[in-house]
Amino acid sequence: MHTLWKGALSFGLVHVPVKMFAATEEKDISMRYIHKACTTPMSYVRKCPTCDREVEWEEISRGYEYEPGRFVLFEKDELDSLAGEKSKEIKILDFVDLAEIDPIYFQKTYYLGPGDTGANAYSLLLESLRQTNKIGIAAVTIRSKGSLAAIRVIGNCLAMETIFYPDEIRPAQQVPNVPQEAKVNDKELTMAKMLIDQLTTPFDPSKYRDEYRAGLLEAIERKIAGEEIQVAPEAKRTNVIDLMAALQASLEAAKPVSVPTQPSDAAGDKPKAKRSSKAKAKEQVSS
Known part of the structure; x- marks a missing residue:
């Protein structure tokens, strides 16, 4: 794994040297924009419309538009000094129960491995979190951006999950047409709970697998081989008006397949189980 960040994890006066690694990876298939006329990949140019020329990175600063057309400018070192990037510290502020954090707060997961020194402190924090069933709420700066984070145990490794600040979470009350009070039919509710x-x-x-990515990879291979892609027609969906009928049909479809038995033809014969069509199909596939 590639080390993304080196620093220390601290709680109280204890400092634990750690290295940060990405815990996840994007599996998206990268696509380029292509000019149809000549099949040339399109390129993007940083161009100033006033100077009418391409602009190099060293000529670019960052700006905040506080009024239409009016900006305050910041250089990179100014933003770095505000972010405190050089502190290289993940400071645990509190310890809480994981169940108290709604999943909407979580952003991205990183693994924290022990640094070149301090393996004992690393193991101590890991085992303390495991046995108390707690997680640490920490402050951290990554790539010049301050963030909250949750420090927890995954397997035998410490992990850090960046989390949103409370003012970054939109209230659910802003969603239009959400009923203030749920009113449901008791029979429908009972059937829905049975289905769940x-x-x-x-x-x-x-x-679980990414069906879209698997299909896209297959289509890429077929196009490389010169085959045409046949687009399947969209399946027709029926708008079910009768909610009870939909629940009943769903319950029937979710029932496990029962295996009926045949009565004994002669005394002393054991009843033979009738094979379902699914079992027959499995036998044909396996043979």
Whole structure:
């Protein structure tokens, strides 16, 4: 793994040297914009409309538009000094229960490995968090941007999850047409809860896959091979007006397949289980 950041994780007067690594990676398939007429990739140029010429990076500063057409300018060193990038410290402010943080706050996950020194302090913090079932709420600066973060344990590794500040979360009350009080039919509610119960299963991330990315990769390979891509017609969807009927149909579809048995033809014979069409199909596939 590539080290993104080196510094120290601190709580109280304890400093734990750590190295930061990205815990996730984007799997998006990169596409270029192409000029259809000549199939040339398009390029983007930093051009000043007033000077009518391309501008190099060293000529560029950052600016905030406080009124239309009026800006205050900042140089990189000014922004760095405000951000405190050179402190290189993840300072734990409080310890809380993970269940108290709504998932809407989480942004991006990083792994924190032990630094070149301080392995004992690293292990001490990790085991303390594990046994108390707590996480640390910390302040950190990454790439000149200050952020809150949650320090927790994943496996045998410390992890840091950057989280939004409270004023960055839009209130759910701003969503239009959300009912102030939920009013539901008791029978519909009972059936909906039964459906949820039937569809409830332990979380297994391996059963989920990015169908769009898999399909796009397949289409890329087919185009490289010179094949035409056939666009499947959009499946027709029926607007179900009867909510009870929809719930009942969903419950029937979610029921596990039962295996009926045949009665014994002769005394002493054991009843034979009738194979379902799904079982027959599986046998044909496996053979």
